[in-house]
Amino acid sequence: MKAVYIHIPFCKSICSYCDFCKVFYYPKWSHQYLLKLQEEIEDLYDGETVKSIYIGGGTPSVLSIKELEFLMDIIRIFKRSENCEFTFECNLDDIHEEMLHILKQAGVTRLSIGIQSFQKENLKILGRNHSFMEAKEKMALIRSCGFMNVNVDLIYAVPGENIKMVKDDLKLLLKLQPDHISTYSLMIEPNTLLWVNGVHPIAEELDEEMYETICKMLEKKGFIHYEISNFAKEGKKSIHNLTYWNNEEYYGFGLSAAGYIEQIRYTNTKSLTRYLQGNFKGTEEILSKQDIMDNExxxxxxxxxxxxxxxxxxxxxxxxxxxxxxxxxxxxxxxxxxxxxxxxxxxxxxxxxxxxxxxx
Ligand SMILES: C[S@@+](CC[C@H](N)C(=O)[O-])C[C@H]1O[C@@H](n2cnc3c(N)ncnc32)[C@H](O)[C@@H]1O
Ligand code: SF4
Incomplete structure (x- = not known):
């Protein structure tokens, strides 16, 4: 069974470190985008049963209620396996009851929230703004709406960060009682604001020490370290992400989305203009047996x-x-x-x- 990735490229604000394919959210574009997304899915999907759906971004949660309902209608086309994992990426400030109800009704089983950090200094550098209290309230709301599988993303190795700050972030993150944690060392990617401003990464030894601190702390708290950057409570490993790491097939729909079907790895166009014109395809590579083994x-x-x-x-x-x-x-x-x-x-x-x- 294949997996399905769907990219929603819109964001309310652009974070200083982000290299993902994203644009500012304008309702004029997002409506047209969803229409084209529907066209792309209807063209390519061949009706088989899928084992996971992952809606990522960008920020899928930035969509209005009407757009969200439309997106969930589009997704109804997929024949889902009995235990189909359906993940939806959210930013904290977009989470509210009405949105959670729509997601629940549409069969979303897993939420992934970009927390990144609670340290004021880190948040300032990353261009994000939220408090622990806000995260705690949103997590309580999420649980009360019946979501029992929640991932949170953490970024560490932010310039100026020390081991104590990493530990403090983890302690707060653990208080939220997530089921899954993804941790990423901050990458300073070309053309991001951090890169343009000449910000340098932290020393490699400190980065490594932070990574080891995280691994130790999370394992002590009962998380299974199942992938280099991912930790899960028993039974909460991500079915969707395991598809990638098991070198299995998946569809990629939406701007810049990558897919792997019948020995072909493809990436959709990264140009919103082209996508809205219905020119979905970007690059395509037919893999040899050697390529596939190397990827494995x-x-x-x-x-x-x-x-x-x-x-x-x-x-x-x-x-x-x-x-x-x-x-x-x-x-x-x-x-x-x-x-x-x-x-x-x-x-x-x-x-x-x-x-x-x-x-x-
Ligand atoms: C698709 S992105 C963002 C999802 C969501 N819009 C958000 O902002 O939380 C998924 C995750 O990748 C990580 N990430 C993005 N850019 C990164 C970078 N330059 N270095 C390290 N981690 C990064 C962040 O943890 C982020 O939550
Ligand atoms: S990190 Fe998330 S919210 Fe920030 S610009 Fe990237 S996709 Fe958008």
Whole structure:
């Protein structure tokens, strides 16, 4: 079964660090956008059952009630599996009762909230503004509306941040009792406001120390560290995101959305003008068997559980150790093996990319 990603590119304000495909929210554009999105979905979707739907952005929650209802109508086209995970990304200040009811009625099972930080200094640099009290109230409202699976995003390694601030952020985040936490080290991407202003990343050693602090603290609090940046309570791993890391197929609909169908990886246009004209396609790449195997490892090793040797062999008709230099990496401790799984040494997760480079 495939997964479905839908991109809503509108935001009320633009954050200083954000490199995602987004534009200011103008009702004139958003209405036209939804009409085109419907056209794209109806053209491409072939009626099969899907196991997850993820509406991300941008900020999907910025849509008006009418637009939200229309979006949920569009999505009704998808035949959903019995346990279909349906995630909707929200910003704190957009969350209100009427919106939550519409989402609940439409079958949304999981909310993902961009909190990022509670530290005043961090929020100022990131260009965001909310308080812990606001988050607490919104979380209570979310729970009272019956949402039992909530993810929160955290950004760390903000210039000026220290370990105490990371710990304080985590303590507050944990008070919200989320089911899932995604943590990201701040990337200063070209053409973002931070980059234009010449802001530099923090020292790598401090970044690593912060990452280790987060991993330790969350594991102590009963979260399963199942992917390099993701932590979940028992039974709350993201079905949708696991589709990516398992190198499985998914549709991508909307501006800039990426998809992977029948050995083709595609990315839609990033131009809103072109999208609104109905020119949805951007780039497309037909993958060779070697590309697909490389992806299987690059994505699979993001999971702490790693890659299943047996499944790899059955899928590609080649032994993992014949296709890649697995043995020397097991010998030098970069990789570990437990039963049928080979995984990155947990002590070396932070340098995962270097290990992958040696392998691929
Ligand atoms: C699609 S984005 C934003 C979703 C939502 N609009 C919001 O602002 O919370 C998903 C997540 O990626 C992370 N992110 C975005 N840009 C980042 C950057 N430059 N460095 C690190 N994390 C980033 C943030 O944690 C963000 O919540
Ligand atoms: S971080 Fe979220 S709200 Fe901020 S600009 Fe990016 S998508 Fe929009």
């Amino acid at each position: 490892l690059m994505l699979g090793f993001r999971k702490t559980k790693g890659v299943n040797i047996q499944e790899f062999e059955e899928k590609y008709n080649v032994k993992l150790e014949d296709a890649y230099p697995i043995k020397p990496l097991l010998k030098n401790g970069d990789l570990k093996q437990k039963g049928e799984y080979i995984f990155i040494n947990p002590d070396k997760l932070y340098v995962m990319n270097e290990i992958l480079l040696k392998m691929i």
